[in-house]
Amino acid sequence: MLGMSKSIFRRLLFSFLATVLVGLGISGILLSFFAKEYIYNTKQEELLRLAKKVNTAIYDSNKINKQLLDKLAMLDESFDTRIWLFNENGKIVATSMKDEVFTGKSVAVSIADSVLKGKSAVTELQIEGLEDPMLSVSVPWGKGENVYGGIILHAPIEGIERTFGHMRESILWATLFGVVLSTAMVSYLSWSISRPLRTIERTxxxxxxxxxxxxxxxxxxxxxxxxxxxxxxxxxxxxxxEQERHHLEQVRNDFLANVSHELRTPLTAIQGFLEALQDGLVEEEEARQKYYAVMYSETMQVNRLVDDLMDLMKLENNEVNLAKFPVNVGEVINKVAFSFRAEAEEKGLQIAVELADELPKIYADKDRVAQILKNFVKNAVKFTEKGEIRLIAESEDNWVRIQVVDTGIGIAADDLNRIWERFFKVDRGRSKNNKGTGLGLAIVKELVELHDGKWSVESSPGHGSTFTVWLPTITAIRQTS
Incomplete structure (x- = not known):
């Protein structure tokens, strides 16, 4: 991450420095160019205006005398600029400064010719014996067609160049300040970016x-x-x-362990009885018949386990297609109650059916609804030693609520959410006489969901259980379709 931080720092630094240097460089060049041009033009226009004023003051005099020189000296002091006069030959014949060393020197021929033709000239005047150029303006000396020569007003370029030097120095310092500021900003930005990136990398x-x-x-x-x-x-x-994977892994392991256990118990019993019969250890016919009965019972237990497993697998894989028709709930409940009544009476239990008046029909698979109720009643008979089992059906809004209420051993609060799991048995370790696959309620849950219904359970140890399912009525189905 440190390398990436350095890479980010370098890229940001180079980007900022390039932006600062190029921006300030271009700005400095443009500023210098336009400022210099503006200053030059302003100075030239000012000199040109003053030169015309000088001509206005001396255009009626073409002879160099003390009066003219005094007037030039006065104008020099007033305008704060040097004034030269040159004749038709381009020779400097008078200046505004006493003891001027340039008297007698010649101006450029092009300037002299332009001025003698009545035109003004603006240029950097080169004077013989003068190394440094001067910013100068030249105007005709005279009036109308009477041109005696030319008037030159000039100012040294040294001052202007000094101004430009200060400007360039200021731009340089601004550039250095920009570089320092950019480095500081890049360091902060690099730190503010790399710090959370390091956190992200560690995470x-x-x-x-x-x-x-x-x-x-x-x-x-x-x-x-x-x-x-x-x-x-x-x-x-x-x-x-990952949690789901662990859960599925645990479910798979539990499933394999439960299937192995559920199969091993009846198969072990069948194997033992068969070995006893094969070895001739059971000679009496009555004893053999008991052995056959036990083996048949264990075989049926294995068969129920396989059937339940197949049903559950098909339900979970959405391979079960319901044959839905209008179903009379009361008819299904009465048939289920009748099928378990004999078994319940053997244990001294009563099965009661309580149906509400004008119970609406539900839109469901009749056989699967019967399967749901049979699983509930089977568990109720299995875990109820005394009392009664009630099958109740009532209308509730757009649902038919079906309840199976028993007075059995009940279910602990910790087990209420687990009874819908595969192979979970609330009687595990409590009663070895009650046999079951532990898949009934898991199948019920899948079947109720397949009917777009709801389910719930209420129970407490020693006070029985109430299993409830809600199945939609035909009216509800029509309203939603």
């Missing part, structure tokens, strides 16, 4: 090692914060997937 590494409870703690609302939120969401999903 991602932990998640990669299987620690799905790890979360990224980044308190930013930018793209890095979005990345952290995405990684946290991914970790949460992976954690759920």
């Amino acid at each position: 991602a590494a932990e998640i990669g090692r299987g620690n799905y409870v790890e979360r990224v703690k980044v308190d930013t609302s930018d793209e890095i914060g979005d990345l952290a939120h995405t990684i946290n969401t991914m970790a949460e999903k992976l954690e759920k997937v």
Whole structure:
């Protein structure tokens, strides 16, 4: 991560420095160019205006005398600029400064020709004996067609160049300040980016090692914060997937263990009885018949287990197609009660049916509804030693509520949420005489869901249980379709 931090720092630094240097460089060049042009133009226009004023003051005099020189000196002091006069030959004949060394020197021929033709000239004047150029303007000396020569007003360029030098120095210092500021900003930005990225990297590494409870703690609302939120969401999903995987693995192991156990018990009994019969250890016919009866019972137990497993697998794989028609709930309940009445009476139990008046029909698979009720009643008979079992059906809004109420041993609160699991038995270790596959309620749950119904259970140890299912009426189906 440190390498990435350095890479980010370098890229940000080079980007910022390039932006600062190019921006300030271009700005400095443009500023210098336009400022210089503006200053030059302003100075030239000012000199040109003053030169015309000088001509206005001396255009009626073409002779160099003390009066003219005094007037030039006065104008020099007033305008704060040097004034030269040159004749038709381009020779400097008078200046506004006493003891001027340039008297007698010549101006450029092109300037002299332009001025003598009545035109003004603006140029950097080159004077013989003067190394440094001057910003100068030249205007005709005279009036109308009477041109005696030219008037030159000039200012040294040295001052203007000094101004430009200060400007360039200021731009240089601004550039250096920009470089320092950019470095500081890049350092902060690099730190603010690399710090949460290091946190994200550490968390991602932990998640990669299987620690799905790890979360990224980044308190930013930018793209890095979005990345952290995405990684946290991914970790949460992976954690759920891992938990589901563990759960499915546990369910698979429990399933195999339960199937092995449920098969081993009857098969062991059958094997033992068969070995006894084969070895001739059972000689009496009555004893053999008892052995046959036990083997038949154990065989039926294995057969029920296989049938329940097949039903459950088909239900969970959505391979069961319901044949739904209008069903008279009361008729189904009465048939189920009748089928268990003999078994219940053997235990001294009573099965009562309580049906509400004008009970609406439900839209369901009649055989599967009977299967649901049989599983409930079978458990009620199995776990009830005394009292009664009641089958109740009532109308509730767009549902028909069916309840199976018993006075049996009840179910502990910790087991209420687990009774719908495959192979879970509330009587495990409590009663060895009650046999079952432990799949009945799991099948009930799948069948009720397949009918778009609901289910619930209320129970407490020693006070019996109440199993309830709600199945939709024909009216409800028509309203939703």
